[in-house]
Amino acid sequence: MNEAQTLAVEVTAIEQVTPLIKHFKLAALGGAALPAFSGGSHIIVVMRGAARIHRNPYSLLSSPHQLDAYEIGVRRMEESRGGSHFMHDQVKVGSRLEIAHPVNLFPLDKIARKHVLIAGGIGVTPFLAQLEDLHDGQVPYELHYSVRSPEHAAFLRSLRSREGDKVRMYYDSESQAIDFDGLLSNQPLGTHVYVCGPAGLINRVTTTAKSCGWPDSHIHWEQFSAPPVGDAFEVFLARTNLTVHVPPDQSLLESIEAAGVEVPYLCRGGVCGFCQTRVLELDGELLHNDHFLSDADRAGAKSIMPCVSRARCKTLVLDL
């Protein structure tokens, strides 16, 4: 993925749907159709701020049958490095943005006999698009949607009108919690579970499903990590013969890009593994923040996911 492959879009509508979430509609310039996608896909939105460029992944929440515009939901993050604040504060109706083509790292399983979707907060967005793919099918499904309080239940009205009692709500404010064990110990064979939301929710679902005997292949989750802030460090790119400084609030990938070197990426959130880069030399330690590398990979210290991971080191040489 690189800048040449982005699409230019115009913001045609913005709605504040909860105190923290804004709903954006992005149409192709000139009214052209946007590329087709499947439910669960995300796009990278490129935001050219005054000081720096942000590239954040957002799930598409609009129907895969609607290609005149894409829709995304952006939650204002308290500890934002700037991306979500840019979307909330700088972007207006009529603003132009660049987006990367949709990529699906969170698809529905095509041969599942039942789908159980579990959303926490803004994690509902990929499911909104997936549900559109489920309407015409014969496969049963249900959505369990957990939020802090009723005012934080984004998109609930349209969910209710489209899905009726297939949506089950859980409000923290009313001490309602998903009965994970009851839910996951009582599903017919061939059920797949999908979870998107905060790390704690994803952990609960995956560990409960495993303890109920679910195989990994029936457990699906997606969580885009924001690149964490850390100490500054320097990296040497061996093939380019270039030293790059990585400041505390910029990711390794962003710093390399800012130095004019392209790294292939898809999700920028530590999920897809596309930006995996070989470590040629290291004096220090790698701070892995991705969801992709195995424990064995990490122990070997032979590769790093520059989108979210950092290093605490005297020397780091990458094969770039």
Next chain:
Amino acid sequence: MLVTGIKSKPVYAPLRADIGGRHHLMLASGPGAAAVLRVLGELQRSAPQALGNTRVLMAPETRQAAAPFKLLGLLGLSLFDDTHALLGAFRGVLDESLMGTRLYVAGPESFIGLAMKIALEFDLNKDEIRAEEMGSLARRVYCVHCRTATEDVRTNIVRCTGCERWLLVRDHYSRRLAAYMGVMADAEAPGELPPIKEVYL
């Protein structure tokens, strides 16, 4: 490569109890009963409470073969006269089974294949199924020309029961069809066949 060295050829391993499962479903045909009995013993030792969540469907060779199972006091033991009846009931059991079920299959390869084919319709995957081959290696052979499956094939070359072509039996296996692929053996030189030998006994 035409006949052997093909990755789709199923690989079996001795059955082991998987206590990571919440429910256990065991199928045994003929000599497979011994393997299932062994797993039940293993469950009884390592996780005795799991026997309460265990169902066994078996088509034993003799009435005596079922006796040790009755001694275990299993609530879910069903006996069938033949594998056909067993596989018919298996579908109904899967329909009522829950996620967290482990499937254990033991018996001749063709029986394992047919059981797997049904399990596949319920989206069970290799993490949820284990199989041990016991008994005949006779194959179900699918004619790639007329799509008929010829049962109980013991030879390297077989006459298709559908179109009567002579088929070369390959190791190329289809889980969906539960059969090995048979391709016309004398297509280029009609009537010229390699020696016919019994190889799948």
